[in-house]
Amino acid sequence: MPPGCEEIEIRDMLEKNDFIEQAVPKKSPKLSAICGHRTMVSKLWCQEIGHRWRQAAKQEPPQARVLSEPKCQSYVAIWYLYYRWIIFVVWAAFVICSVFEFGSYKPLMQYEKWPIYLTNWDIALGFIQALIGGILVSKRWRLQKISGFDPCNLKLESTERLYWFLYVVTTNMAIGVTVCYWLAVYNPAIHQMDPLNIMMHVCNSVLMLIDLFVTNIPFRLRNFWWCLSIVMFYVIFSVIYYLAGGLDKYGCHYIYKILDWKKPMRTSLVCIGGFTFVTVLHCITCLLANIRDRIYRKIEKINKSVQINMTNDKPLPEKPTEVV
Structure with missing residues (x-):
């Protein structure tokens, strides 16, 4: 919802609460106090929601440096350079194996159905x-x-x-x-529990979760x-x-059984559930990124305290005695 619509909705809620408070009979002081307390809590809650929404809307984009450096360092070390290209090689292997069905026990060799x-x-x-x-x-x-480079x-x-x-x-998406x-x-009757299936539907998410805790890339709720847009585009493509x-690899008139548009009502409900799931999943990944940031901040504090203690524990240099 746009910030302007959110503010209008909050204003309407506040006016509604004020109207309810005025409509309470004056004969019951206890009931009036309870309603007044609830109105005050409601106002504070709505104000907090509006404040957070405005903060999110005004949030600045991240610095470009965070997209090219690891979370644990403020520069690119040689290990991180190798790491990023190893990640690329792994994804390239995923593409090659999925296209040519390397690792499949029963390859169907229908390359045109890959996309x-x-x-x-x-x-x-x-x-x-x-x-x-x-x-x-x-x-x-x-x-x-x-020399003189500033990230x-x-x-x-x-x-x-x-x-x-x-x-x-x-x-x-992974x-x-x-x-x-x-x-x-997954249907055991038609799908094989082979290395290709594990690679496509397990290793992809494991790889991204590991990479999430290594990189410094931010995740924000408002994104x-x-x-969701990619998933919506895929639903339109399936229609x-x-x-x-179009047929799937097994000759069925759908891509996935849960996206069978011969049953439009059921499939539409599945799509709505999928959109909700994607939104919740994004919130979970934002939470994981927040946990990652907190872990590294704690590690930095520990390292700084250790360094301070080490410097304090160093013996002071002895003052040379003067010879008279």
Whole structure:
């Protein structure tokens, strides 16, 4: 909801509370006190909601430096440069194995059907964000060798914004694909528990969770619509694919059984539940990112206190005795 609409809604709630307070009979002082207390609490609660919403709306974009450095360091060390390109190689392996069905016990060899599955959309987005991340870190690695380089002067340009968007979307989608696949899609009668299946529906989310606690990329609640927009676009694609007579790898007239548009009412409810799940999932990833930030802040405080104690424990240099 836009901030203006939120303020109007809060104002209406406050006016409604004032009207209720005035409508309470004066004959019952106890009841009047209770209603007055509730009105005051309601006002404070609404004011707090409005304050938080305005703060979120005015929140500035992150510094470009946080997109190219690890959480534990304020510069790019050689290990992080290698780490980012290893992540890219892993995502590239995911794409190659999924396209050519390496690791599948019963490959169907229907390469033209690869782009229709949401899992493969997630794999493609993960590959692109890993490539951009490797490029940004390599660029930062070269720039910091220049004398006088200040990472705070890095600008948040279109490439950095795209990487931020893709990273947040890939993280949410990887976890969402894993959960939805094993709870609603997996069917032992047609799906094999093979290395390719584990790679596509377990390793993808494990990789992003590990990477989440290594990188310094911010997650913000107001960006929940990023992943939601991709999922909505996929739902629209599934409708178009169904109307065009598209089939899945097994010859069924749908992509996933839970997205069978021959049953529009049930499938629409599934989509609404999916949109809600994606929104809740984004809140969970924001919570995980907040936990990550708190852990590193505590580690920094501990390290600083240890350094201070070490400096205080050093013996003072002895003053040389003067010879008379």
